Amino acid sequence: MTPESTTTTAPAAEGMxxxxxxxxxxxxxxxxxxxxxxxxxxxxxxxxxxxxDASQPLISHHLAVLRQTGFVTQRSEGTRVYYSxxxxxxxxxxxxFLDLIDRRRTExxxxxxxxxxxxxxxxx
Numbered sequence: 547m548t549p550e551s552t553t554t555t556a557p558a559a560e561g562m563x564x565x566x567x568x569x570x571x572x573x574x575x576x577x578x579x580x581x582x583x584x585x586x587x588x589x590x591x592x593x594x595x596x597x598x599d600a601s602q603p604l605i606s607h608h609l610a611v612l613r614q615t616g617f618v619t620q621r622s623e624g625t626r627v628y629y630s631x632x633x634x635x636x637x638x639x640x641x642x643f644l645d646l647i648d649r650r651r652t653e654x655x656x657x658x659x660x661x662x663x664x665x666x667x668x669x670x
Contacts, residue, residue: 562646568639571615576600577608581631584618588630615639 571577579598583589595605609629612618617636620629 565639565643565646567615568643571612571617574608574611576604577612580605580608580612580629581618584629584631588628590626590628592626594629 572581576598580594583594583597591602591605591609594609595602598605609618609620612629613620617632617639618629619632620627622628
């Protein structure tokens with residue numbers, strides 16, 4: 547496997563913070579536009595630049611952020627670089643997030659209520 551095609555699995559750390567990079571990918575208009583372009587399949591960076599009417603350095607920056615999430619991959623062919631979505635990595639992370647939410651929801655329902663806030667107690 548080449549470094550460009552290597553994907554990471556779901557975050558090892560427990561908790562919501564581990565999923566910050568995953569959600570960060572969607573929290574920017576340019577990155578959302580890039581992802582939208584990649585829904586149609588593999589795209590050359592020049593196609594993405596033209597479709598989003600943005601500068602090549604800006605698109606490259608956002609593509610780097612998306613590659614760090616692990617669900618956007620790249621491959622080179624001559625002087626061109628092509629990007630695509632790694633659906634397996636995307637769904638692995640999404641499933642891990644949903645599992646975390648389900649576990650926390652279940653654990654929260656089983657817990658007993660915590661102590662009341664001292665401000666609440668003094669208001670009585």
